[in-house]
Every structure is written in structure tokens, then in C-alpha cells.
Amino acid sequence: MYLKAILVPFIFLLAAFPGKLFAQLDTVKIGVNGLTCSSCSKAVEDKLVRVAFVKSVHMNLNKNEAAVIVDFSQTIDWNVLAKAVYNAGFSVGSFIVPSCGSINNNFNGKECSASYLYIGQPVTLGQEKNYTLIGKLFMDKKTYTEWKKKIDKLALVEKSNVNQYFYY
Amino acid sequence: MIFRWAIFFSVFSICLNGFTQELFPRAEPASTVPKGVSGFRFFYNRYKEQSSGRTKEGFYLRYMLGITSKWTVMSTLGISNHHYSAFPTDILQYFFNHHLRGYPPAGFQIEGVNVYTKYRFYTLDKYHQHFRMAAFAEGCKSFVAHDSAEPTLMTDNTGYGGGIIATYLYERFAASVTAGYIHPLVYKQTDIDIRFQSGNATYIELSTGYRVWPLEYSTYSDLNINLYAEFMWKSYGMAHLEQYGQTIHFDKFASSNPYSYQELSGSSYIDSRFSVQFISNSNTRIDFGVTLALKNRSYNYWAPMFTLQYQTYLYGKRKSKKKHS
Numbered sequence: 001m002y003l004k005a006i007l008v009p010f011i012f013l014l015a016a017f018p019g020k021l022f023a024q025l026d027t028v029k030i031g032v033n034g035l036t037c038s039s040c041s042k043a044v045e046d047k048l049v050r051v052a053f054v055k056s057v058h059m060n061l062n063k064n065e066a067a068v069i070v071d072f073s074q075t076i077d078w079n080v081l082a083k084a085v086y087n088a089g090f091s092v093g094s095f096i097v098p099s100c101g102s103i104n105n106n107f108n109g110k111e112c113s114a115s116y117l118y119i120g121q122p123v124t125l126g127q128e129k130n131y132t133l134i135g136k137l138f139m140d141k142k143t144y145t146e147w148k149k150k151i152d153k154l155a156l157v158e159k160s161n162v163n164q165y166f167y168y
Numbered sequence: 169m170i171f172r173w174a175i176f177f178s179v180f181s182i183c184l185n186g187f188t189q190e191l192f193p194r195a196e197p198a199s200t201v202p203k204g205v206s207g208f209r210f211f212y213n214r215y216k217e218q219s220s221g222r223t224k225e226g227f228y229l230r231y232m233l234g235i236t237s238k239w240t241v242m243s244t245l246g247i248s249n250h251h252y253s254a255f256p257t258d259i260l261q262y263f264f265n266h267h268l269r270g271y272p273p274a275g276f277q278i279e280g281v282n283v284y285t286k287y288r289f290y291t292l293d294k295y296h297q298h299f300r301m302a303a304f305a306e307g308c309k310s311f312v313a314h315d316s317a318e319p320t321l322m323t324d325n326t327g328y329g330g331g332i333i334a335t336y337l338y339e340r341f342a343a344s345v346t347a348g349y350i351h352p353l354v355y356k357q358t359d360i361d362i363r364f365q366s367g368n369a370t371y372i373e374l375s376t377g378y379r380v381w382p383l384e385y386s387t388y389s390d391l392n393i394n395l396y397a398e399f400m401w402k403s404y405g406m407a408h409l410e411q412y413g414q415t416i417h418f419d420k421f422a423s424s425n426p427y428s429y430q431e432l433s434g435s436s437y438i439d440s441r442f443s444v445q446f447i448s449n450s451n452t453r454i455d456f457g458v459t460l461a462l463k464n465r466s467y468n469y470w471a472p473m474f475t476l477q478y479q480t481y482l483y484g485k486r487k488s489k490k491k492h493s
Contacts, residue, residue, distance in 0.1 A: 031295070033293040033294055033295055033298070034291070034293030034294070034297070034298035034300075034337070035296075035298075035337075036296050036337065036339060036340050037190075037191070037379075037392070037450075038385050038388055038390065038392065038447075038450040039191070039392075039447060039450045039451060039453075041388075041450070042388055042450040042451060042483075043202045043205065043481075043483075046202075046205075046483045047202065047203075061385035061386075061387075061388070062384055062385050064295075064296065086237050087202060087203040087204070087237045088202045088203070088237070089199060089200055089201070089202050089203075089234075089237050089238075089288075090293060091291065091293035093293075093294075093295055140293065140294060141292075
């Protein structure tokens with residue numbers, strides 16, 4: 001009887017707020033360019049950890065790489081996360097997110113594959129654990145210029161404002 | 169002797185340039201304060217005026233704010249015993265004697281307020297390196313009677329200025345060059361009908377430094393120890409003094425009062441500041457420095473001038489999220 005009294009509200013809560021009760025956490029790796037000092041890393045971490053869907057941040061102070069624990073049960077916007085690095089006064093060198101396989105094909109409440117467009121080498125397609133994002137905010141200028149040529153050649157339109165990202 | 173030590177230190181710092189930071193105690197780097205972050209810097213300088221044996225001191229409090237990721241604004245309030253708040257009636261006696269022991273000393277007072285703004289207009293960031301350029305403009309409202317040809321906007325002269333900064337960081341090596349201009353405005357004093365204006369100035373600063381500790385970071389709480397060598401070349405024009413509508417020509421005092429003549433004449437000099445910096449918790453920093461004359465001298469201070477700085481950024485409270493380092 002007591003068990004039933006406990007389980008029924010719990011099951012109800014689980015059905016009503018699954019995302020709130022079970023955060024889907026995974027790691028995003030951001031290579032930060034333009035800094036070497038720990039004070040600079042601290043400024044980057046401070047900006048990243050304030051982003052709504054970020055759970056926690058671990059900065060590698062020597063490699064200047066941020067391991068960002070992201071709550072995928074919330075609305076995700078990778079542009080917001082990248083801009084946090086720029087707001088600290090530095091630049092994104094690389095931006096690596098979990099693949100659709102890693103996050104059970106659910107991204108912002110819809111089919112994950114609709115949010116990503118692969119434009120890398122075909123041989124690795126479907127086997128990646130992570131996606132390296134391509135975009136002005138996600139890599140250094142030189143690398144982006146090279147990718148931009150490919151994007152233009154394929155006559156693709158970047159739609160990062162509607163959460164559709166190119167990756168390789 | 170001082171010159172030899174300065175040369176030795178410069179060569180030494182260039183040789184060890186694998187370990188450098190760009191948190192220069194004297195110059196501003198092209199990098200800016202993070203967006204929405206504010207900070208405070210307290211700085212203090214002290215030197216002995218050798219002609220009078222008096223100790224001259226300046227206390228400065230600076231507030232810094234990152235308006236955007238590329239645009240920083242800061243304001244500095246200065247308090248010192250460097251100057252009188254106004255020139256006394258007998259202006260020539262003042263110019264000839266105020267650096268001497270027998271002349272009444274200036275007391276501590278609010279020296280002025282400086283407002284400085286910097287915009288980073290070029291950024292080339294790479295892994296463990298960057299090249300950045302910024303433009304800056306500054307203005308100062310001074311509340312004292314500055315009495316030498318060399319203008320400074322921190323915070324001796326009312327005036328304005330600006331310039332360009334280029335900062336290069338490679339691994340742990342950083343160097344920065346600042347080229348600037350200062351235009352002092354006319355100081356007017358109606359009770360004795362005085363108009364005094366320092367000369368216009370141009371200057372170039374070269375700043376380098378290196379991190380000696382830690383060689384590898386383990387946590388944010390690692391104590392950082394950085395050494396800096398900064399050099400400045402400054403050139404300025406002759407001061408202009410006018411009383412009762414008549415220009416007072418300093419040339420006629422050149423032989424009888426050479427010090428006053430030199431102080432009021434246009435000149436140029438090179439000086440240097442050598443500093444050691446300690447940073448705790450990757451935020452709070454304390455710098456100890458000494459400024460030395462290398463070629464000619466500034467008549468705004470007597471070398472050696474000792475400096476102490478304390479700076480901290482206020483990141484604001486975070487929401488209750490976990491963070492690791």
C-alpha cells in the first residue's frame with residue numbers, strides 16, 4: 001500500500017517531466033584559440049558555465065580545451081555556446097559535439113539527423129562518435145575559409161540560425 | 169650602472185622569451201576585458217625628489233569594464249602630492265624653486281580623473297598564439313596645476329590622446345607595441361591671469377615579459393610569477409606660459425635656472441620599467457616595479473620610481489552549477 005502511494009506520483013512525474021527528472025548529459029569539446037594564461041582560461045570557463053544548457057565545465061589549462069557537460073534535455077544552441085568563448089575575448093579553434101548516435105537521435109526534441117548535415121569525407125559517415133562542427137563560429141578563420149569553398153561548391157546554404165549545422 | 173643593468177635585464181628577458189604573459193603592468197595590451205566583466209586596479213608610485221629630499225607619492229584607483237568582447241572602458245582617479253592645486257602668485261619664483269627643500273611642499277589632493285576606451289579591431293587567434301590590434305582614446309580632467317613641458321593624462325594634465333596597440337603572443341611569449349599621442353589643453357588661472365600649456369607628446373612603448381612559474385598549470389590556484397621589461401620613448405614640445413597676456417620666454421632663464429629651463433623645454437627620453445608580477449587564483453594580481461631612466465630623463469618624476477599594483481576582476485555570481493578545474 002505504502003509502495004503504491006510512493007510509486008504512483010513518481011510514475012506520474014516521470015511521464016509529465018521526463019527531461020527534468022533525467023537530464024541527458026554529454027560532453028562537448030571546445031578548443032579555445034588565442035590564449036595561454038590560466039586567467040584567460042578562467043574567463044572562458046566563467047562565460048561557458050553561465051550558458052543555460054551547460055551543466056559544468058572542465059578546462060584543460062595547458063591545452064586550452066574546454067570539456068563542457070551539456071544537458072541535452074534542454075534547448076541547445078551551439079552558436080550561443082561558441083559566442084560565450086568570443087565574449088570572453090578569445091576564439092573557437094574546434095567545436096566537437098556528440099554524434100546523433102551518442103545522444104539517441106534526439107536533439108532539441110526532434111530527429112537529430114535533421115539538425116546536422118555531413119560534408120566531410122564519405123568513408124567515415126555513420127561511424128563517428130562525435131561531430132566536428134563547421135562554421136564561422138566553430139573554427140579558426142583559415143580553416144573556415146577552406147570549408148566555405150566546399151560549402152559554396154556544393155551550393156549549400158548555412159542554416160545555423162535554425163539549429164542546422166554542418167559537420168565532418 | 170643603471171643603464172647596464174637595464175640592458176642586461178632586457179637581453180635576459182629576450183633570451184627567456186619562451187615564458188611570457190601579456191598582463192603588462194605599465195602598457196595596455198590590445199586584448200580587452202571580457203564582455204560584462206568589471207575589475208579594479210589600485211596602483212601606487214613613489215619616488216624621492218632628489219633636489220628637495222621629499223618623497224612624492226601617487227595613489228590611483230581604476231575601474232575597468234568590458235562593454236563588449238572587443239570594447240573596454242576604464243576610468244582612473246588619481247590622488248597625489250605631486251602638484252599644487254593652483255599656481256601661487258609669484259609664478260617665476262614657483263618655477264625656479266618649487267623643487268627645492270625651502271619651498272613649501274604640495275599636499276595630497278585629488279589629482280584628476282582619466283577616462284580610457286579601447287577597441288580591438290583586429291584579431292588573429294591561433295592555438296597558443298594571437299596577434300591583435302586595438303585603437304584607444306583617452307581624456308583626462310586634472311584638478312592640479314601641472315608645471316612641466318611633458319604632458320601625461322594619468323592624471324597630471326587636462327587633455328586628450330589616443331593611439332594604436334599591437335600585441336603578439338606566441339606560446340608563452342608576448343610583446344606589445346603602443347604608439348600614442350597626447351594633446352594637453354590650456355590650464356587657465358584667472359586670479360593671476362595665467363595660461364599654461366604643456367607641449368604635445370608622441371610616444372612609443374615596447375613591452376615584453378615572461379612567466380617563470382608555473383612551467384605547467386595544474387589548477388587555477390597555481391601561483392603565477394611573471395617578469396616584465398617595458399620601455400618607453402617619449403618626445404614632447406616646449407611648454408607655453410603666458411601671464412597678463414604676455415608670453416614668458418624660458419630661454420632667458422636657461423643659464424641662471426637650467427633645471428627649470430629643461431623642465432619647461434621640449435625634449436625626449438627613454439625610460440624603462442621592470443616588474444615582477446604574482447597572480448593568485450588566476451585572477452588577483454600584484455605587481456612590484458621600478459622605473460629607471462635610460463636616456464635623458466622625464467621631469468615628471470625622479471628615477472628610480474617604485475610602483476605597486478593590485479588588480480582583480482569581478483566575475484559576478486554564478487548560478488548553482490558545478491565547475492571543475
